[in-house]
Amino acid sequence: MDPTQVGGSLKVDRELGELGELGELGELGELGELGAMGAMGELGALGALGGIVPIPSEPTRSRRIARVGSQAMNRPLTALFAALEALLVVGVGIGIPLVPLTLMWAFQYGLQIDYVVFWRGAVDVWLLGHGADIAFVLDPLIAASTGLPGAGEEIVLTIAPLGFALITLLLAVRAGRRIGETEHRHVGHIVAILAFAVLSLGVTLTALHPAATPSITQGAVFPTLVFALGIAVGSEVSRRRDRPSATRVTPPRVLAWIDERQGRLRPAVMLALTGGAAASGIIMAASALAVAALVAVNYGQIIALFEGVQSGVLGGAALTVAQLALLPNLVIWAASWFIGPGFAIGTGSTVSPLGTVLGPVPAVPVLGALPTGEIAYGFVGLLVPVLAGFLAAIALRPRLVRAGLSSHVWLIGTGLGMGIAGGALLGALAWVSAGAAGPGRLADVGASWLQVGGFAALEIGVPAAIALLVGSLRGGDVAARPPRWSDWPEDKDSVRPDAGDPDPAERDSAASEAAGPDAAQTPEPHSPLHDSAEEKPDAAGPDPAGPKPAAVEPDAVTEEIAIVRPTP
Numbered sequence: 405m406d407p408t409q410v411g412g413s414l415k416v417d418r419e420l421g422e423l424g425e426l427g428e429l430g431e432l433g434e435l436g437e438l439g440a441m442g443a444m445g446e447l448g449a450l451g452a453l454g455g456i457v458p459i460p461s462e463p464t465r466s467r468r469i470a471r472v473g474s475q476a477m478n479r480p481l482t483a484l485f486a487a488l489e490a491l492l493v494v495g496v497g498i499g500i501p502l503v504p505l506t507l508m509w510a511f512q513y514g515l516q517i518d519y520v521v522f523w524r525g526a527v528d529v530w531l532l533g534h535g536a537d538i539a540f541v542l543d544p545l546i547a548a549s550t551g552l553p554g555a556g557e558e559i560v561l562t563i564a565p566l567g568f569a570l571i572t573l574l575l576a577v578r579a580g581r582r583i584g585e586t587e588h589r590h591v592g593h594i595v596a597i598l599a600f601a602v603l604s605l606g607v608t609l610t611a612l613h614p615a616a617t618p619s620i621t622q623g624a625v626f627p628t629l630v631f632a633l634g635i636a637v638g639s640e641v642s643r644r645r646d647r648p649s650a651t652r653v654t655p656p657r658v659l660a661w662i663d664e665r666q667g668r669l670r671p672a673v674m675l676a677l678t679g680g681a682a683a684s685g686i687i688m689a690a691s692a693l694a695v696a697a698l699v700a701v702n703y704g705q706i707i708a709l710f711e712g713v714q715s716g717v718l719g720g721a722a723l724t725v726a727q728l729a730l731l732p733n734l735v736i737w738a739a740s741w742f743i744g745p746g747f748a749i750g751t752g753s754t755v756s757p758l759g760t761v762l763g764p765v766p767a768v769p770v771l772g773a774l775p776t777g778e779i780a781y782g783f784v785g786l787l788v789p790v791l792a793g794f795l796a797a798i799a800l801r802p803r804l805v806r807a808g809l810s811s812h813v814w815l816i817g818t819g820l821g822m823g824i825a826g827g828a829l830l831g832a833l834a835w836v837s838a839g840a841a842g843p844g845r846l847a848d849v850g851a852s853w854l855q856v857g858g859f860a861a862l863e864i865g866v867p868a869a870i871a872l873l874v875g876s877l878r879g880g881d882v883a884a885r886p887p888r889w890s891d892w893p894e895d896k897d898s899v900r901p902d903a904g905d906p907d908p909a910e911r912d913s914a915a916s917e918a919a920g921p922d923a924a925q926t927p928e929p930h931s932p933l934h935d936s937a938e939e940k941p942d943a944a945g946p947d948p949a950g951p952k953p954a955a956v957e958p959d960a961v962t963e964e965i966a967i968v969r970p971t972p
């Protein structure tokens with residue numbers, strides 16, 4: 405027999421040949437099928453004799469190749485890979501402000517200024533974007549030109565351009581997913597976080613200067629926390645992608661034990677968190693659209709402010725990067741506007757649906773898109789969080805019913821829980837987006853996290869509870885909760901959902917017993933299908949050897965029909 409035919413005749417699952425030497429023989433078996441002519445066929449025979457020649461589908465092959473690549477990375481290689489991922493995230497974050505500053509140093513200042521000044525400026529911007537405080541001391545001439553009270557004293561900047569933190573978070577999620585595909589994922593995650601902390605501390609120490617002094621503790625901790633959050637999210641995404649293979653082997657008894665212990669509280673809390681996050685996402689999406697519309701409508705005024713700064717081409721590029729970093733802040737402030745409290749651009753100013761009161765505004769061109777004066781029908785914006793809570797509750801209500809949370813207490817509690825979760829999330833976003841942007845009245849910029857969180861909790865939670873109750877009052881709870889394992893008795897005669905279809909004879913017998921004795925007294929019309937040789941009386945009498953065992957025991961319905969049938 406041809407070796408390639410032997411290799412092709414045995415189609416055994418590839419999973420048996422994925423680890424160790426078996427995986428290598430599986431590779432040889434695949435080569436044997438691909439190379440039916442020549443020496444490759446003999447390699448296929450080797451794989452066939454090992455019993456591991458598969459014909460895999462394309463997704464199976466890709467998963468196997470990924471696992472083989474991860475197995476090639478031992479612990480030292482995984483640690484090195486994770487450290488390089490951390491270095492890449494830090495390099496990209498600092499490189500974004502460093503590139504335009506380097507161009508300014510080369511072309512606008514003609515390489516006449518020490519480059520360390522621009523390096524420290526890029527690091528300060530990166531640290532500020534992650535929430536680290538930076539203390540500035542302006543030159544006396546520059547402080548006098550600003551005209552702001554207290555400009556000559558030490559100025560502590562606490563407002564964070566969240567665009568840099570967002571970039572770090574997204575890159576960390578990507579790094580967490582890539583490290584999660586390796587064999588030693590936990591080692592990689594720990595090394596990546598530690599390497600990022602060391603790098604963050606190092607760049608913070610290089611930026612220390614009497615004119616601009618970042619907080620060493622905050623510079624080392626805050627960026628690391630953002631990176632660790634992204635690593636955790638990426639690791640969870642990678643773990644969920646591999647979860648189906650793990651859940652198939654989980655014993656049902658374990659799931660039953662977990663279900664009995666945690667009851668209905670766990671799904672209620674999870675659905676409340678999901679609903680609060682969904683409502684917050686709807687509000688943030690509406691806020692992003694509002695900011696884009698304001699920028700498009702006020703584009704001429706923004707360009708005029710750009711020209712008034714007179715920063716040149718390279719300075720304008722650096723200013724554009726700074727404004728892009730402030731876009732997440734503007735979106736969060738727009739969300740606070742929709743929620744009701746609004747935000748402030750300096751002490752004594754307010755921007756809310758009831759009206760806008762502004763004083764001196766920093767020379768940031770994008771702030772030219774802020775609404776001015778009273779806005780007609782501005783209170784209509786308050787419907788955004790109300791509708792967000794209502795829609796999120798409607799979308800999640802079928803899951804509540806399937807989880808057995810259809811009583812009014814559970815519906816109201818889950819709806820209010822959605823409000824608490826959404827209010828906490830939006831309040832946290834308002835807190836990280838606010839801070840001090842300069843001396844004097846500029847020490848108060850942003851939204852009040854307490855007001856935003858409280859108003860959002862009411863505007864999301866109350867409509868969500870109403871939406872959940874409306875479906876209950878209209879009789880919408882038609883979806884039954886799937887039975888839990890603990891609801892089924894341990895009797896051996898009970899049928900569980902996974903027992904498959906019962907035997908037809910047993911099903912007929914169970915139906916007859918459920919019908920009661922009245923069903924047996926109702927005769928059915930005679931059918932010639934009942935005239936079989938097995939039902940006719942034996943004329944020869946009983947068998948001396950005794951009765952023969954019947955292959956299939958007749959059910960109760962058949963016996964009753966045989967009794968009431970008239971004798972021919």
